[in-house]
Amino acid sequence: DIQMTQSPSSLSASVGDRVTITCRASQSLISYLNWFQQKPGKAPKLLISAASNLQSGVSSRFRGNESGTDYTLTISSLQPEDFATYYCQQSYSIPVTFGQGTRLEIK
Amino acid sequence: QVQLVQSGAEVKRPGASVKVSCKASGYGFVAYYMHWVRQAPGQGLEWMGRINPNSGGTNYAQKFQGRVTMTRDTSSNTAYMELNRLRSDDTAVYYCARDLGTDGRYWGPGSLVTVSS
Numbered sequence: 001d002i003q004m005t006q007s008p009s010s011l012s013a014s015v016g017d018r019v020t021i022t023c024r025a026s027q028s029l030i031s032y033l034n035w036f037q038q039k040p041g042k043a044p045k046l047l048i049s050a051a052s053n054l055q056s057g058v059s060s061r062f063r064g065n066e067s068g069t070d071y072t073l074t075i076s077s078l079q080p081e082d083f084a085t086y087y088c089q090q091s092y093s094i095p096v097t098f099g100q101g102t103r104l105e106i107k
Numbered sequence: 108q109v110q111l112v113q114s115g116a117e118v119k120r121p122g123a124s125v126k127v128s129c130k131a132s133g134y135g136f137v138a139y140y141m142h143w144v145r146q147a148p149g150q151g152l153e154w155m156g157r158i159n160p161n162s163g164g165t166n167y168a169q170k171f172q173g174r175v176t177m178t179r180d181t182s183s184n185t186a187y188m189e190l191n192r193l194r195s196d197d198t199a200v201y202y203c204a205r206d207l208g209t210d211g212r213y214w215g216p217g218s219l220v221t222v223s224s
Binding site: 034036043044046055087091094096098099100 | 157217
Protein backbone atom coordinates (compact mmCIF):
# COMPACT_ATOMS: atom_id res chain seq x y z
CA ASP A 1 0.00 0.00 0.00
CA ILE A 2 1.13 3.56 -0.68
CA GLN A 3 1.57 5.55 2.53
CA MET A 4 0.72 9.24 2.53
CA THR A 5 2.46 11.27 5.24
CA GLN A 6 0.77 14.63 5.64
CA SER A 7 2.13 17.53 7.67
CA PRO A 8 1.48 19.44 9.76
CA SER A 9 -1.44 17.78 11.51
CA SER A 10 -2.67 21.18 12.62
CA LEU A 11 -1.88 24.74 11.74
CA SER A 12 -2.88 28.03 13.28
CA ALA A 13 -2.87 31.05 10.98
CA SER A 14 -4.45 34.44 10.48
CA VAL A 15 -6.61 35.86 7.75
CA GLY A 16 -4.30 37.06 5.00
CA ASP A 17 -1.52 34.59 5.79
CA ARG A 18 -0.02 32.18 3.29
CA VAL A 19 0.15 28.56 4.38
CA THR A 20 1.58 25.37 2.91
CA ILE A 21 0.53 21.77 3.61
CA THR A 22 2.71 18.89 2.52
CA CYS A 23 2.08 15.25 1.65
CA ARG A 24 4.90 12.82 1.07
CA ALA A 25 4.11 9.60 -0.75
CA SER A 26 5.96 6.36 -0.08
CA GLN A 27 6.44 5.89 -3.82
CA SER A 28 5.96 7.76 -7.06
CA LEU A 29 2.37 8.72 -7.86
CA ILE A 30 2.95 10.19 -11.30
CA SER A 31 0.75 13.13 -10.28
CA TYR A 32 -2.18 10.93 -9.19
CA LEU A 33 -2.76 13.12 -6.17
CA ASN A 34 -5.91 14.96 -5.10
CA TRP A 35 -6.45 17.60 -2.43
CA PHE A 36 -9.74 17.88 -0.53
CA GLN A 37 -11.18 20.43 1.84
CA GLN A 38 -13.63 19.30 4.51
CA LYS A 39 -15.77 21.41 6.78
CA PRO A 40 -17.56 20.06 9.86
CA GLY A 41 -20.56 17.91 9.04
CA LYS A 42 -19.90 18.03 5.30
CA ALA A 43 -18.49 15.66 2.71
CA PRO A 44 -15.00 16.40 1.42
CA LYS A 45 -14.79 18.84 -1.48
CA LEU A 46 -12.27 18.31 -4.27
CA LEU A 47 -10.00 21.32 -4.65
CA ILE A 48 -7.17 20.08 -6.82
CA SER A 49 -6.76 16.96 -8.92
CA ALA A 50 -3.72 15.51 -10.65
CA ALA A 51 -1.46 17.36 -8.21
CA SER A 52 -1.98 20.83 -9.68
CA ASN A 53 -5.27 20.96 -11.60
CA LEU A 54 -7.51 23.50 -9.89
CA GLN A 55 -11.15 22.46 -9.97
CA SER A 56 -13.74 24.69 -11.57
CA GLY A 57 -15.17 27.16 -9.10
CA VAL A 58 -12.30 26.84 -6.64
CA SER A 59 -10.48 30.03 -5.75
CA SER A 60 -7.13 30.68 -7.37
CA ARG A 61 -5.79 31.20 -3.83
CA PHE A 62 -5.32 27.42 -3.85
CA ARG A 63 -2.33 25.99 -5.67
CA GLY A 64 -0.95 22.48 -5.86
CA ASN A 65 2.61 21.53 -6.66
CA GLU A 66 4.61 18.36 -7.10
CA SER A 67 8.27 17.64 -6.55
CA GLY A 68 9.19 13.99 -6.79
CA THR A 69 7.13 12.23 -4.15
CA ASP A 70 6.38 15.46 -2.26
CA TYR A 71 3.11 17.26 -2.90
CA THR A 72 2.17 20.65 -1.54
CA LEU A 73 -1.04 22.60 -1.20
CA THR A 74 -0.48 26.33 -0.80
CA ILE A 75 -3.21 28.73 0.18
CA SER A 76 -2.28 32.33 -0.40
CA SER A 77 -3.97 35.13 1.52
CA LEU A 78 -6.19 33.02 3.80
CA GLN A 79 -9.85 33.93 3.91
CA PRO A 80 -12.27 33.11 6.74
CA GLU A 81 -13.94 30.40 4.65
CA ASP A 82 -10.61 28.58 4.21
CA PHE A 83 -10.44 27.45 7.82
CA ALA A 84 -11.20 23.75 7.53
CA THR A 85 -9.46 20.38 7.41
CA TYR A 86 -7.46 19.42 4.33
CA TYR A 87 -6.62 15.93 3.07
CA CYS A 88 -4.42 14.61 0.33
CA GLN A 89 -5.39 11.38 -1.42
CA GLN A 90 -3.45 9.21 -3.82
CA SER A 91 -5.33 7.63 -6.70
CA TYR A 92 -2.34 5.94 -8.32
CA SER A 93 -3.15 2.51 -7.01
CA ILE A 94 -5.65 0.51 -5.03
CA PRO A 95 -6.06 0.73 -2.10
CA VAL A 96 -6.76 4.43 -2.27
CA THR A 97 -5.05 6.11 0.67
CA PHE A 98 -5.47 9.46 2.36
CA GLY A 99 -3.14 11.63 4.36
CA GLN A 100 -3.95 12.02 8.03
CA GLY A 101 -5.39 15.49 7.52
CA THR A 102 -4.36 19.03 8.41
CA ARG A 103 -6.67 21.08 10.58
CA LEU A 104 -6.31 24.75 9.72
CA GLU A 105 -7.45 26.98 12.55
CA ILE A 106 -7.80 30.69 13.02
CA LYS A 107 -5.07 32.25 15.18
CA GLN B 108 -26.46 17.11 -12.44
CA VAL B 109 -24.70 14.29 -10.65
CA GLN B 110 -26.30 13.40 -7.32
CA LEU B 111 -25.55 10.72 -4.77
CA VAL B 112 -28.29 10.26 -2.18
CA GLN B 113 -27.54 8.08 0.81
CA SER B 114 -29.73 6.28 3.29
CA GLY B 115 -30.42 7.71 6.71
CA ALA B 116 -28.75 7.34 10.07
CA GLU B 117 -28.76 3.97 11.77
CA VAL B 118 -28.23 2.77 15.33
CA LYS B 119 -27.03 -0.79 15.66
CA ARG B 120 -26.05 -3.16 18.48
CA PRO B 121 -22.56 -4.65 18.58
CA GLY B 122 -22.44 -7.80 16.48
CA ALA B 123 -25.23 -6.66 14.15
CA SER B 124 -24.97 -5.73 10.47
CA VAL B 125 -25.73 -2.50 8.64
CA LYS B 126 -26.45 -1.89 4.98
CA VAL B 127 -26.01 1.62 3.63
CA SER B 128 -27.36 2.62 0.24
CA CYS B 129 -26.21 5.22 -2.27
CA LYS B 130 -28.60 6.11 -5.10
CA ALA B 131 -26.94 7.76 -8.07
CA SER B 132 -28.52 10.03 -10.65
CA GLY B 133 -27.46 12.41 -13.39
CA TYR B 134 -24.92 10.15 -15.07
CA GLY B 135 -24.42 6.64 -16.41
CA PHE B 136 -24.30 4.59 -13.23
CA VAL B 137 -22.42 1.65 -14.69
CA ALA B 138 -19.68 3.83 -16.19
CA TYR B 139 -17.92 4.80 -12.96
CA TYR B 140 -16.60 2.92 -9.95
CA MET B 141 -18.33 3.69 -6.67
CA HIS B 142 -16.07 3.96 -3.64
CA TRP B 143 -16.93 3.83 0.05
CA VAL B 144 -15.04 5.93 2.60
CA ARG B 145 -15.73 6.23 6.30
CA GLN B 146 -14.86 8.79 8.95
CA ALA B 147 -15.01 8.06 12.66
CA PRO B 148 -15.85 10.98 14.96
CA GLY B 149 -13.00 13.47 14.98
CA GLN B 150 -10.86 11.24 12.78
CA GLY B 151 -9.61 11.19 9.20
CA LEU B 152 -10.89 9.60 6.03
CA GLU B 153 -10.56 5.83 5.63
CA TRP B 154 -11.08 4.06 2.31
CA MET B 155 -13.12 0.87 2.58
CA GLY B 156 -13.33 -0.34 -0.98
CA ARG B 157 -14.92 0.10 -4.37
CA ILE B 158 -17.33 -1.62 -6.72
CA ASN B 159 -17.46 -1.66 -10.48
CA PRO B 160 -21.20 -1.18 -11.10
CA ASN B 161 -20.90 -2.65 -14.57
CA SER B 162 -19.38 -6.00 -13.62
CA GLY B 163 -20.07 -6.09 -9.89
CA GLY B 164 -16.37 -6.65 -9.26
CA THR B 165 -15.05 -5.35 -5.96
CA ASN B 166 -11.82 -4.36 -4.24
CA TYR B 167 -11.82 -4.13 -0.47
CA ALA B 168 -9.32 -2.65 1.95
CA GLN B 169 -7.46 -5.39 3.78
CA LYS B 170 -8.82 -4.13 7.09
CA PHE B 171 -12.40 -4.88 6.06
CA GLN B 172 -11.89 -8.10 4.12
CA GLY B 173 -14.37 -10.71 5.31
CA ARG B 174 -16.59 -8.18 7.02
CA VAL B 175 -17.70 -5.88 4.19
CA THR B 176 -19.76 -6.59 1.09
CA MET B 177 -20.36 -4.05 -1.67
CA THR B 178 -23.12 -4.69 -4.15
CA ARG B 179 -25.14 -2.76 -6.69
CA ASP B 180 -28.56 -2.77 -8.34
CA THR B 181 -28.30 -1.46 -11.87
CA SER B 182 -32.08 -1.31 -12.25
CA SER B 183 -32.29 1.38 -9.57
CA ASN B 184 -28.78 2.88 -9.97
CA THR B 185 -28.03 2.12 -6.34
CA ALA B 186 -24.84 0.95 -4.67
CA TYR B 187 -24.83 -0.75 -1.29
CA MET B 188 -22.26 -1.27 1.43
CA GLU B 189 -22.94 -3.88 4.10
CA LEU B 190 -20.71 -4.16 7.15
CA ASN B 191 -21.08 -7.17 9.45
CA ARG B 192 -20.13 -7.99 13.02
CA LEU B 193 -20.28 -4.35 14.00
CA ARG B 194 -18.14 -3.05 16.86
CA SER B 195 -18.24 0.24 18.71
CA ASP B 196 -15.27 1.49 16.69
CA ASP B 197 -17.33 1.13 13.51
CA THR B 198 -19.29 4.19 14.64
CA ALA B 199 -18.66 6.60 11.80
CA VAL B 200 -20.08 8.55 8.90
CA TYR B 201 -20.03 6.38 5.78
CA TYR B 202 -19.68 8.14 2.43
CA CYS B 203 -20.08 6.90 -1.10
CA ALA B 204 -17.96 8.71 -3.68
CA ARG B 205 -17.91 8.37 -7.44
CA ASP B 206 -14.69 7.27 -9.04
CA LEU B 207 -12.08 8.42 -6.51
CA GLY B 208 -9.50 6.89 -8.80
CA THR B 209 -9.82 9.47 -11.54
CA ASP B 210 -12.26 12.06 -10.24
CA GLY B 211 -13.32 12.75 -6.66
CA ARG B 212 -15.79 15.57 -7.30
CA TYR B 213 -18.90 13.68 -6.34
CA TRP B 214 -19.62 12.46 -2.84
CA GLY B 215 -22.79 11.53 -1.04
CA PRO B 216 -23.74 13.50 2.07
CA GLY B 217 -22.78 10.65 4.36
CA SER B 218 -24.72 8.18 6.49
CA LEU B 219 -24.10 8.11 10.23
CA VAL B 220 -23.89 4.63 11.70
CA THR B 221 -23.80 4.44 15.48
CA VAL B 222 -22.88 1.17 17.16
CA SER B 223 -23.93 1.09 20.77
CA SER B 224 -25.29 -1.35 23.26
